[in-house]
Amino acid sequence: MASFESVEVKEGVDQETVDAVRDVGGAYKYGWETDIEMEYAPKGLNTDIVKLISGKNEEPEWMTEWRIKAFNRWGKIGEPKWSMVNYPEIDFQDQYYYARPKSMVEKPKSLDEVDPKLLATYDKLGIPLKEQMLLAGVEAGNDAEQGERKVAVDAVFDSVSVGTTFQKELKNAGVIFCSISEAIKEHPDLVKKYLGSVVPITDNYYATLNSAVFSDGSFVYIPPGVRCPMELSTYFRINAENTGQFERTLIIADKGSYVSYLEGCTAPKRDTAQLHAAVVEIVVEEDAEVKYSTVQNWFPGDEDGNGGIYNFVTKRADCRGDRSKVMWTQVETGSAVTWKYPSCILRGNESQGEFYSIAITNNHQQADTGTKMVHLGKNSKSRIVSKGISAGFAQNTYRGLVSMHPKAKNSRNYTQCDSLLIGDKCGAHTVPYIEVKNNSSRVEHEATTSKVDDDQLFYCRQRGMDEEEAVALVVNGFCKDVLQALPMEFAMEAQQLVAISLEGSVG
Amino acid sequence: MLKIKDLRVNLEDENKEILKGVDLTVEAGKVHAIMGPNGSGKSTLSYVLSGKEGYEVIDGTVTLNDNDILEMEPEERASAGLFLAFQYPVEIPGVGNMTFLRTAVNAQRKARGEQEISATDFLKQVRERAKSLQIDSEMLKRPVNVGFSGGEKKRNEILQMAMLEPKMCILDETDSGLDVDAMKLVAKGVNSLRGAGRGFLVITHYQRLLDHIKPDVVHIMANGRIVKTGGPELALEVENNGYSEILSEVA
Numbered sequence: 001m002a003s004f005e006s007v008e009v010k011e012g013v014d015q016e017t018v019d020a021v022r023d024v025g026g027a028y029k030y031g032w033e034t035d036i037e038m039e040y041a042p043k044g045l046n047t048d049i050v051k052l053i054s055g056k057n058e059e060p061e062w063m064t065e066w067r068i069k070a071f072n073r074w075g076k077i078g079e080p081k082w083s084m085v086n087y088p089e090i091d092f093q094d095q096y097y098y099a100r101p102k103s104m105v106e107k108p109k110s111l112d113e114v115d116p117k118l119l120a121t122y123d124k125l126g127i128p129l130k131e132q133m134l135l136a137g138v139e140a141g142n143d144a145e146q147g148e149r150k151v152a153v154d155a156v157f158d159s160v161s162v163g164t165t166f167q168k169e170l171k172n173a174g175v176i177f178c179s180i181s182e183a184i185k186e187h188p189d190l191v192k193k194y195l196g197s198v199v200p201i202t203d204n205y206y207a208t209l210n211s212a213v214f215s216d217g218s219f220v221y222i223p224p225g226v227r228c229p230m231e232l233s234t235y236f237r238i239n240a241e242n243t244g245q246f247e248r249t250l251i252i253a254d255k256g257s258y259v260s261y262l263e264g265c266t267a268p269k270r271d272t273a274q275l276h277a278a279v280v281e282i283v284v285e286e287d288a289e290v291k292y293s294t295v296q297n298w299f300p301g302d303e304d305g306n307g308g309i310y311n312f313v314t315k316r317a318d319c320r321g322d323r324s325k326v327m328w329t330q331v332e333t334g335s336a337v338t339w340k341y342p343s344c345i346l347r348g349n350e351s352q353g354e355f356y357s358i359a360i361t362n363n364h365q366q367a368d369t370g371t372k373m374v375h376l377g378k379n380s381k382s383r384i385v386s387k388g389i390s391a392g393f394a395q396n397t398y399r400g401l402v403s404m405h406p407k408a409k410n411s412r413n414y415t416q417c418d419s420l421l422i423g424d425k426c427g428a429h430t431v432p433y434i435e436v437k438n439n440s441s442r443v444e445h446e447a448t449t450s451k452v453d454d455d456q457l458f459y460c461r462q463r464g465m466d467e468e469e470a471v472a473l474v475v476n477g478f479c480k481d482v483l484q485a486l487p488m489e490f491a492m493e494a495q496q497l498v499a500i501s502l503e504g505s506v507g
Numbered sequence: 508m509l510k511i512k513d514l515r516v517n518l519e520d521e522n523k524e525i526l527k528g529v530d531l532t533v534e535a536g537k538v539h540a541i542m543g544p545n546g547s548g549k550s551t552l553s554y555v556l557s558g559k560e561g562y563e564v565i566d567g568t569v570t571l572n573d574n575d576i577l578e579m580e581p582e583e584r585a586s587a588g589l590f591l592a593f594q595y596p597v598e599i600p601g602v603g604n605m606t607f608l609r610t611a612v613n614a615q616r617k618a619r620g621e622q623e624i625s626a627t628d629f630l631k632q633v634r635e636r637a638k639s640l641q642i643d644s645e646m647l648k649r650p651v652n653v654g655f656s657g658g659e660k661k662r663n664e665i666l667q668m669a670m671l672e673p674k675m676c677i678l679d680e681t682d683s684g685l686d687v688d689a690m691k692l693v694a695k696g697v698n699s700l701r702g703a704g705r706g707f708l709v710i711t712h713y714q715r716l717l718d719h720i721k722p723d724v725v726h727i728m729a730n731g732r733i734v735k736t737g738g739p740e741l742a743l744e745v746e747n748n749g750y751s752e753i754l755s756e757v758a
Contacts, residue, residue: 454560459597461581462557462590463611463667464618473610477601477650 031299034121040243041098047071050212053098057181057215060188070201070211079205083368084397084429085337087273087310095275096243097213101157121157121237150230151262152177154218156247157237164218166230173229175259176221180248183219190221194252198281198318198345206277206339207314210246214279217247222257222288231487233262236278238298238309244275251281253288255321260291262490265298265334273301273336277312286321286348291329293490294342297497298334305364305393308336315342319351322377327354329485331494332369333501341399343372346380346408353382356485358494360475360501361394361426370400370431375408375441384415387479389498390426391505397429404441411441419449420478422471422505472499508706509533509556509675514567516555525551527731528567531708533675538707540717542742543728544750549710550594552728553679557591558584571675586618588674592664592681599651604663607651608633608670615671636669640696657684658692665696676700677708682716694719714746729754 041052050071054064079090103115152166154177170177176187184191201211218234238245253259265276276298284290292315301308311334317326328342344353355371373382382402390396402413419428430447452474460470476483476498483491509532516526526548533539543549555562556569558581569577576584599607613623624632637647640662652660661681668676678697682690697720701707709720717725717739725741726733729750734757735741745753 453597455597456599458559458581459593459599460607460611462585462593463607463671464582464585464615465610466580466582466614469610469614473602473607474599477599480601 030297034117036115036117037102038099039102040096043096044093045071045095045097045213049097053213053215056098056100057184059181059184062188062192063184066196066201067212070208071213073202074205074208074212077205077208080339083339083399084395084431085339085366085368087337087366090275090310092209097246098215099243100215104157152230152232154179154232154234155237156216156218156234169229174223174226175228176219177232178219180214180217180219180250183250187219187221190252191219191250194281194283195248195250196281198283198316199279199314204314206312207279210248210277210279210314213244214246214248217249217278218251219249220251220259220261222253222259224255224257224285226254226257228257228259231260231262233264236263236265238265238274238276244277246276247278249278249280250283251290251292252283253285253290253324255285256287257285258289260487261293262487263292263294263296264493265294265296272306273308273310274299275310275312276335278315279313280315280342282315282317282326284317284319284321284324284326284351287323288321289325289327290317291327291487292317292342293329293486295331295486295490295493295497296334296338299336300334300365300501301336301363303363303392305336308365309334311335311338311340313338313340315340316345317343317353318345319348319353319377319380321351322348323350323352324348325352325354327356327485328371329356329482330358330369331482331486331490331497332357332359332367333497335367336365338365338367338369340369341371343374344382345374345376346382346411347376348380349377350379350381351377352380354485355382355384355386356482357384357386358389358479358482358498359387359396359398360389360498361391361396362501362503362505363392363394365392365394367395368397368399370398372401373403373413374401375404375411375413378407378409378411380408380411382411382413384413384417385481385485386415386417387482388417388419388428389422389475389478389502390419390428391422391502393425395427395429397431399431399433401433402435402443402445403433404436404438404443406437409438409440411438413441413443415443415445416481417445417447418478419447420475421449421451422475422502468499468503471502471505475499475502508535508537508572508704509708510568510570511556512568514552514555514569515565516551517563517565519561519563524565525562525731526555529728529731529733531726531733533706533708535674535704535706536702537723538701538709538720539724539726540709540711540720540722540742541726541728541733542711542714542745542750544754545712547728548731549728550679553591553677553708553710556584556677557581557589582614582618585671585673586615590668590671590673590676592661592668592676592678594679594681594683596652596655596660596664598653598655600653602651604647604649604651605633608667611667612670632670633666637666639699640666640669641692642666658686658689661685661689661693662696665693669696669700674704675706675708677710679710680712681709682711682713690716691719714742717742727753727757729757 050067154164199207298309346353359367359369361367386398388396398417456474457470511531514529727735
């Protein structure tokens, strides 16, 4: 009956969802703001601002030059217009590009020295900055694997990293996990070698912008043969108003190593839109494996579509070595506009890329998201499972590219792309691009579109669930394949989010 | 237990009367059967009682233990103790049968202001009740009704009934799509829930289910009304002579 018991764990998770919906009782729960003294760079963007950001981070000259090169490039290219999203033109000169709490000017040496207001912020968000064990399971008596688990956290508040937990323990394992600003100073050789090697500064408008003005982010290096002893996570919080957040994450998994990395994001409710343009680069060497999971819950804007985060993000993994493996899992519930395509370059022979995605849009949210699987190596494999859910007046687009290059012989891709509609004023769109340039590869694409069925809802309600509980249950069922791909803590959070994001979508 | 008085119901959107004044009282601890030809309004009655959308009650009252249920949402009726075993149980992909059951049990408990059931108690109860319906742990793990055979679906309905412990159970053509063995299993499940002040309304075309679930009272429904009421012998009469004879008799 062992397998039977393991089902029990998931039972508990579902109950959590239901409880969460009840407790929260309405909409976005991270919309509060921390009242803290901030230091801003002047509004607008020019070479001086770029130099100022570089200076604030005490960067070496090569880094400043890198940024300026990016800035000059940015001035010459235009915003991408091909996605199915509409938003008013962004005035890039009417933004702050750097904001940090005044208490962070003198960088605290340890978490004990961090401003209690900042610590309280993360505490309120439920992010453990104390080096304590995380209790993963909700029910007592879970099996050992689900028991106590450690997660190291890098907390980024507006433009700066507040602190990183478990550094010593990670160091003993040889793992480097710190803010990218720290890595630029402490590990310049690694940063020089890898930064921009997956997403070059010329990549696209937002990535180029990010390269010029990124203020902080996380850096991870896992040495050869090391299995990272705990899960790593970065928690991004935008607090300041009119401030763009541009974080840069660089993850390097050296030969035969393994790491699971989690990313979470929230922001206060505001009626003006805010820009978030991040870049994540992952390098996966021979026989290494990286799992990257995101629960994106930026403020989605209000019911009428005012405010919210514009989330223009470039994420890419380069599977350089043979048999290297990367898995992207994303749960996108927030943001007013999402433009995001976590991709895999499958360069190594027998390398593998996986992409699991849930994108939920409600009210006036718009999401254009998907992935790119670029097969370059022989016998490379990729799998895409995308679940798009639209409610209210939202538009949800899956956009994906599967490309089999001439040398990628005997490669395979499987894509499953399902859309679920709630109500009759929302839209779901699927735009798959498939290029096959050899004759031994196989590409499969399956797509479905369905509506939440009245009969399903009635069945649930006849058994005692109210309408929102019923919708949450049905939608969580629809997303199951993806939720299962998430680490335990995230799966719970994601299930709750699914329920919360869809509140008010029925009845 | 369940009191239906002069219930008149239209199909919404169409001005078509489906129930034309139904009167029926199911006492606690009794099993009532409703038989009738196709299109007589049997299934409509079960949907109206459980609160499905698409029907307009134009007249009459329905009370469950003296509470007016027509004003209640479907989930409120459920928590008040009304259970409908569906003729066509609905598939919910990706939602494990156990998850569904436990969410339902706890939703009702919460609505009634009771404590949630503990994971261990729940598991113990499910296993015990599933076993007597020959539902194995594999079936409990599978998504609700997805890929279930006709018999599995109906047994699953009875399992839900057993777990939710309703006061008033409506079985809508639970025998449809069942072979004899499956019907016996289902009947056994239902019979084990009889008594304890629980009322049953068994809707069926055929007498054969009533061989296994012995009714106290049998009603014949036709053209939106109950046209004849009698003891178990009435079901046998239908079996032997068909509906037409009875209908011409009452016409």
